[in-house]
Amino acid sequence: MTFRQGAMALVLAGLLSGCVAGGSSSTSAPKPGVCPADKSMVQTTLYFGLSRPAGKDITAEEWQQFVDRDVTPRFRDGLTVFDAHGQWLGQNGQVVREQSKALMVIHGHDAQSEAGIEALHQGYKSRFAQESVMRVDQPVCVQF
Secondary structure (H helix, E strand, O other), rough: OOOOHHHHHHHHHHHHHHHHHHHOOOOOOOOOOOOOOOHEEEEEEEEEEEEOOOOOOHHHHHHHHHHHHHHHHOOOOOOOOEEEEEEOOOOOOOOEEEEEEEEEEEEOOOOHHHHHHHHHHHHHHHHHOOOOOEEEEEEEEOOO
């Protein structure tokens, strides 16, 4: 290798190293397993069936009233609702399908949030004659 080829290789290596060097940014995602304490929250998703055991389905108006009157006052910072389609195999071997709603709330690790989630969980079951409302909790790292 000539001096010129060696010098070019060195310059090229220097230029390319900038392409792979990790930059630091305040908006970059934290490393896996590391979340600043002020960004650590809980994501709770509740799955609500829209069929009543004996009677007509829960209407869009009834659902929206539940969200407006029960959910939003407890979680003023916001929430997300998804349309969902539940399915399972009944004890009789028949596939059962049900229109559902998934409600996602991001909240703190505190007693007030837990009480709010549990009130929604139990209140919906009672008001709409539901056997269950599925609840899924997972830790999340949040940045606004």
